[in-house]
Each structure stands twice: as structure tokens, then as C-alpha cells.
Amino acid sequence: xxxxxxxxxxxxxxxxxxxxxxxxxxxxxxxxxxxxxxxxxxxxxxxxxxxxxxxxxxxxxxxxxxxxxxxxxxxxxxxxxxxxxxxxxxxxxxxxxxxxxxxxxxxxxxxxxxxxxxxxxxxxxxxxxxxxxxxxxxxxxxxxxxxxxxxxxxxxxxxxxxxxxxxxxxxxxxxxxxxxxxxxxxxxxxxxxxxxxxxxxxxxxxxxxxxxxxxxxxxxxxxxxxxxxxxxxxxxxxxxxxxxxxxxxxxxxxxxxxxxxxxxxxxxxxxxxxxxxxxxxxxxxxxxxxxxxxxxxxxxxxxxxxxxxxxxxxxxxxxxxxxxxxxxxxxxxxxxxxxxxxxxxxxxxxxxxxxxxxxxxxxxxxxxxxxxxxxxxxxxxxxxxxxxxxxxxxxxxxxxxxxxxxxxx
Amino acid sequence: xxxxxxxxxxxxxxxxxxxxxxxxxxxxxxxxxxxxxxxxxxxxxxxxxxxxxxxxxxxxxxxxxxxxxxxxxxxxxxxxxxxxxxxxxxxxxxxxxxxxxxxxxxxxxxxxxxxxxxxxxxxxxxxxxxxxxxxxxxxxxxxxxxxx
Numbered sequence: 001x002x003x004x005x006x007x008x009x010x011x012x013x014x015x016x017x018x019x020x021x022x023x024x025x026x027x028x029x030x031x032x033x034x035x036x037x038x039x040x041x042x043x044x045x046x047x048x049x050x051x052x053x054x055x056x057x058x059x060x061x062x063x064x065x066x067x068x069x070x071x072x073x074x075x076x077x078x079x080x081x082x083x084x085x086x087x088x089x090x091x092x093x094x095x096x097x098x099x100x101x102x103x104x105x106x107x108x109x110x111x112x113x114x115x116x117x118x119x120x121x122x123x124x125x126x127x128x129x130x131x132x133x134x135x136x137x138x139x140x141x142x143x144x145x146x147x148x149x150x151x152x153x154x155x156x157x158x159x160x161x162x163x164x165x166x167x168x169x170x171x172x173x174x175x176x177x178x179x180x181x182x183x184x185x186x187x188x189x190x191x192x193x194x195x196x197x198x199x200x201x202x203x204x205x206x207x208x209x210x211x212x213x214x215x216x217x218x219x220x221x222x223x224x225x226x227x228x229x230x231x232x233x234x235x236x237x238x239x240x241x242x243x244x245x246x247x248x249x250x251x252x253x254x255x256x257x258x259x260x261x262x263x264x265x266x267x268x269x270x271x272x273x274x275x276x277x278x279x280x281x282x283x284x285x286x287x288x289x290x291x292x293x294x295x296x297x298x299x300x301x302x303x304x305x306x307x308x309x310x311x312x313x314x315x316x317x318x319x320x321x322x323x324x325x326x327x328x329x330x331x332x333x334x335x336x337x338x339x340x341x342x343x344x345x346x347x348x349x350x351x352x353x354x355x356x357x358x359x360x361x362x363x364x365x366x367x368x369x370x371x372x373x374x375x376x377x378x379x380x381x382x383x384x385x386x387x388x389x390x391x392x393x394x395x396x397x398x399x400x401x402x403x404x405x406x407x408x409x
Numbered sequence: 410x411x412x413x414x415x416x417x418x419x420x421x422x423x424x425x426x427x428x429x430x431x432x433x434x435x436x437x438x439x440x441x442x443x444x445x446x447x448x449x450x451x452x453x454x455x456x457x458x459x460x461x462x463x464x465x466x467x468x469x470x471x472x473x474x475x476x477x478x479x480x481x482x483x484x485x486x487x488x489x490x491x492x493x494x495x496x497x498x499x500x501x502x503x504x505x506x507x508x509x510x511x512x513x514x515x516x517x518x519x520x521x522x523x524x525x526x527x528x529x530x531x532x533x534x535x536x537x538x539x540x541x542x543x544x545x546x547x548x549x550x551x552x553x554x555x556x557x
Contacts, residue, residue: 019430346484348463349438353486356430364462378483379462407435408485 001300007388010035010291014388021358024393029174029202029337029384030362031224037287042229045280053277054253054270067283072269078289079219079236080210085268086242089282092233093201094124096220097168099235099272100197101128103245104166111137113165116194118143118151119374120173120180123367125199129168138165145374149176149326153184160192167196171203171219175368175382176326177337179207186215195241201225206335208296211236228288229281235272242268249274295387308385308394309336315398316340321405325375336385339366345408347381353404359397413505416497417513424517433518437489444492447481458533463487465530469541475500476545478538490519491534498538503545511535 008014011033016023025033045067051060053068069084076084090096109115115129119142126140133140141159144152151169160167167189172179182203186196195217200209204221211219218241223232237245247254247265251274256264265271295301313331316324316338324340342350351363362382365372372379383397410418427433451468458465463484470477478499482488497513498506519531 346463346487348484349486353431353434356434378464407431407438 002294002298003300004304004388004390007295007301008390010037011388012036018358018360019356024359024389024396026359026361026383026385026389026393026397028205028386028389029225029382031230032205032227032386033388034229034284035227035287035291037291038227038229038284041284041287042280045283050279053279064279068277068279071283071285074286074289075234078209078293079234080212081236082212083239086236086239088235088237088242088269088272089277090220090233090235091231091278092222092224093199093220094128094222094233096218096233096235097124097197097199098128099248100218100220100237100245101132103248103272104195104241105132105136107245109136109138109165112163113138114141114161114163115139115165116141116143116156116159116167118169118180119145120149120151120176120178120371121168121170121368122174122199122201123369124201125168125170125197126370142370143167143169145176145371148328149173149178150328151180151185153181153188156185156188160189160194162192164189164192164194167194168199169196170199170201171209172206172335172337173326173368173371174202174337175339175366175371175380177202177335177339177384178326178328179203179333179335182216183214190215202335202337205292208293217241223281223285223288226288226292229284231278231281232285234285239268242272247271247274251275253277298387301387304391305336305385305387308389308391309334311391311394312336312338312383312385312398321345321409325380336389337382338384339380339382341377341380342405345405347379349408350381350401350404353407354397354400357400357404359400411505413497413501413509420493420497421513421516430518434486437486437493439489440492440496441482441485441488441490444481444488444495445479447479451479452481458530458537462530465491465534467491467534467537467541469545471503471545474502474549476503476506476542487530490531494534494538503542503549506542507539507546511539 013033049060049063049067051064053065055061072084072087075087081087090099109132115133115138117126117129117140129140143156143159146152169180169185171182182198189196197218198216200219200221205226217238219236221234224230254266254271254274256266316322321343322340324338326339328334347363351361354361364379366382427436447466452466456466456468458467463482465482465487467478467480478495480491480495482491
């Protein structure tokens with residue numbers, strides 16, 4: 001059992017003062033902070049096991065390759081994947097989605113075909129599919145959300161036709177903080193033979209994921225949102241599909257033989273890992289996932305998160321000037337990530353004032369312009385909490401928010 | 410001392426009264442609230458300054474060889490900032506504005522707001538004022554050439 005204050009000791013940056021005030025970091029959905037174990041793993045890789053991977057026979061190359069491949073097995077375990085070669089390292093969730101959009105698209109998408117996304121997606125899970133559709137003269141279809149931010153699952157069956165090639169859906173929206181019924185979506189899609197990509201950029205942070213339980217065909221996440229170094233990312237893909245997909249990028253590592261008469265590709269996962277990989281950052285996923293699993297499994301930390309969630313949710317619901325978005329029928333499906341608008345006060349003004357009070361939060365479109373259009377706003381404020389945030393911080397935030405509103409109105 | 414220098418000195422002086430950032434924001438909010446109303450029909454796409462998180466509209470008229478600015482924003486601090494810029498530069502000749510270095514912004518502690526991030530549009534506001542002035546200068550030169 002761990003208290004949030006004990007957890008905070010592992011994150012030196014949380015002691016920072018901004019403008020002379022203690023930092024209250026509530027922008028965790030954009031990126032989490034890094035614990036000492038992660039920076040130590042990075043330094044260790046640089047100082048004692050730095051060498052290019054998979055190539056040379058010398059000792060350092062063996063150590064670096066071991067660290068990299070052990071990380072792959074750790075991620076496999078984290079996601080509950082059947083095989084290590086189903087884990088492909090990328091630079092982040094965005095790169096992973098682009099890889100699938102290109103490579104799956106080359107293999108399986110043609111003129112007149114359809115891809116389905118949802119209204120609640122991050123730009124990273126919209127634009128790669130738009131590019132694919134433009135390239136292939138395919139059509140992008142959109143599953144809508146209701147006024148509370150819930151996906152209209154009832155509309156999904158009507159959207160699927162015999163031309164549907166893939167559905168891409170977020171596990172947890174970065175704006176709404178609602179866990180989507182991914183398992184149900186996969187079931188519906190699979191009944192029509194449609195594979196599903198799940199964007200886990202927020203989902204992997206807040207929920208234990210088992211890709212075999214979900215039965216999704218692709219699952220992607222970014223390391224930097226769950227304590228690891230930036231520039232780390234993961235694509236999980238079912239082996240059968242990944243095997244059938246052509247390479248995304250060409251270069252070293254991804255080949256079997258190279259002849260001017262034609263080259264052949266490496267086996268999985270090498271086929272999708274062209275060029276020198278993120279040698280030093282990738283191993284930071286191991287301590288990051290260790291700590292994340294510890295946090296998710298710790299009763300005291302879970303209780304703290306739950307209390308903060310209920311407190312902030314209630315505060316926003318009951319505030320006469322505030323409208324919050326992302327209100328699931330069942331509060332269990334909400335994570336401590338809150339987007340809202342304040343009547344009569346602009347999100348940018350509020351964020352600027354709160355910044356000067358030491359509070360870091362996000363304002364604007366949050367890389368989800370179509371969802372902003374659906375809600376009918378030019379932007380929102382978002383406060384997103386991590387296991388190291390305390391109830392004191394939550395209370396300081398609501399107090400400061402009220403003070404900022406008072407200044408503006 | 411030129412009119413421009415006088416105005417800049419006054420702004421720097423006003424700002425020096427406030428040590429605390431929140432007080433400076435209060436001051437900007439007041440400036441924003443005091444800005445003359447901007448007609449709704451002028452809130453068009455071509456008057457919108459790109460690169461701000463909030464929406465900022467800027468319009469310029471030329472009268473008696475001088476530039477007169479009007480502006481608006483849906484965010485009040487941003488409106489305060491554009492109001493401050495207008496109070497310094499409106500009614501000057503395009504040459505005076507185009508030749509200025511806008512350095513006083515740094516002196517009043519708005520420098521940190523000058524970072525060219527998407528979150529803050531101060532850079533875009535200044536660039537737009539500069540562009541409008543430069544354009545007015547070249548138009549003047551153009552018409553002078555034509556009249557010869």
C-alpha cells in the first residue's frame with residue numbers, strides 16, 4: 001500500500017515551484033511526469049549498455065539488444081499479447097496509428113472501401129485515416145456521440161457495410177475521460193469481419209489492458225503518458241494481420257536480403273522497425289510499466305484517485321457557471337480527466353490566470369476539433385489527474401478556479 | 410520625445426506599479442473591458458489573426474496619412490493585450506510603426522508571453538500590426554510613384 005505522498009517522492013519535478021508557488025500538475029493527459037526509476041534506466045542505458053541493436057557481435061551490442069528485447073517481453077506481458085513479435089516499437093501512439101493506416105491500407109483498402117472512426121477521436125486517430133482514404137479513394141465514416149459524450153453504439157451496425165475494412169476507436173477519449181465499451185465494439189465489428197484498432201493513449205494509463213480479452217486487432221499507446229521517456233510507443237497487432245501487411249518504412253533492420261533485383265523483408269517485428277531504434281529510451285518502459293501496474297493495483301492510491309474523481313466531478317456538476325463534458329451514465333466508466341467550459345469566461349483567460357497560481361492544465365481544442373464542433377465550443381479547459389496528485393491539490397485547484405472566474409466576471 | 414516614445418513610457422510606467430502577475434492580469438482585464446465596442450459585422454475571417462488560442466480580430470483604417478486600429482477578442486486578457494498595443498500604435502504614421510522594434514513589450518514583463526507557442530498570440534498580433542504598417546507604407550510609395 002502506498003500513499004500519494006510516498007509516490008510523489010519518486011518524481012523530483014513535482015517539487016518544482018512556478019512563479020514562487022508549488023507546482024500543481026494537472027496536465028497528465030498531455031504527458032505524465034517521469035519517476036527516478038525511469039531517468040535512471042535511461043542513464044544506465046547510455047552509460048553501460050549503449051550500442052546499436054541486433055547488429056554487432058560485441059558485448060555492448062548484446063547487452064543493448066537484451067535490454068531492448070526484454071522490454072518487448074515486458075510490454076507483451078503488460079498487454080497480455082500472445083507473442084512477443086506482436087509488439088512493435090514506434091515513437092508513440094501517433095506513429096503506431098500511421099504505421100497501421102499506411103501498411104494495413106496498402107494490403108487491404110481500395111477504392112470504394114470504408115473506414116469507421118468516432119466523433120470522440122484525437123486528431124491522431126482521424127487524420128492518418130483521412131490520408132489513407134484520400135490515397136485509396138475510400139470513405140471515412142463517423143460513429144457519433146450523444147450530448148453526454150457516450151458513443152452511440154446503437155448506430156454502429158448501420159454504419160458497417162460489406163465495404164467496411166477497419167474501425168478505429170479510442171479506448172478512453174482524451175477530452176471526455178469516458179472508457180468506451182471497446183469489447184462490445186470489437187464484437188460487433190468482428191461479426192462482420194471488420195478488424196478494430198484501439199487507440200490506448202489514455203486507456204493504457206487508467207485501465208489494465210488485456211488485448212486477448214478485448215480481442216482487438218491493434219492496440220497502440222505512448223510511453224510518455226505512462227511515466228516512460230518520450231519517443232517511446234507501442235503497436236500491438238495480431239500476428240496474422242501484421243504478417244499480411246507490407247513494411248511501412250524501408251531501411252536497415254527491416255530486411256532479410258537486399259538485391260537491386262528486389263529485396264525481401266525481415267520477420268516480425270523487425271519488418272516494422274526500420275533504422276536505428278530508440279536504444280536508450282525504450283528500456284525506460286520497463287520501470288514505467290512496473291510503477292504503473294503498482295499504482296493501478298494499489299488500494300490506497302486507487303481510493304485516493306476515486307475520491308478526487310468524485311470530488312472534482314461533483315464540483316463541476318454543481319457549479320452554476322460550469323458545464324462539463326464527458327458524463328457517462330455509469331460513473332465507474334469515468335477516469336479523473338475533466339473537460340469543461342465556464343459561462344462568461346474564456347478558457348484561455350482561465351488557463352493563463354491558473355498558470356500564475358501554479359496550476360498546469362490544458363486549454364483549447366485538445367487535438368479534437370471535430371469533437372469541439374460537436375459540442376459547439378471553440379475550446380475547453382481540461383484538468384487531468386495522475387496517481388501522484390493529492391486531494392489537497394484538487395481542493396487548491398477548485399479554490400483557484402473560483403478565484404479566476406471571479407477575476408474575469 | 411516622440412509621441413510613440415511617450416506612449417511606450419507611459420505603458421511601462423503603468424505596468425511597473427504591479428509586482429504581482431495576477432495584478433498585471435487584473436490591469437489587462439480592465440483594459441480589455443474598456444476597449445471600444447467592435448462591430449459584429451467586422452468580425453470576418455480576413456480580420457482574424459491566425460495563431461492565437463483565442464480569436465482576435467484587428468482592423469485598420471487610414472485617415473490623414475495615419476493608421477487607426479480597432480480590435481476585439483473573445484478572451485479578455487488577450488483583448489487587454491491588443492487594447493494595449495492599439496493604445497500605443499493607433500494614430501501614428503505607418504512609417505513610425507513599421508520602424509519600431511516593439512521592445513517595450515519585454516520591459517513590461519510580457520516577454521514570457523512572447524514565446525511563439527500556439528497558446529499565445531502576442532507574436533501574431535505584433536506581426537499583423539507590422540504587416541499592416543509595412544503594407545500601408547508600400548501603398549503610399551506606390552501611389553506616389555503613380556502620381557508622378
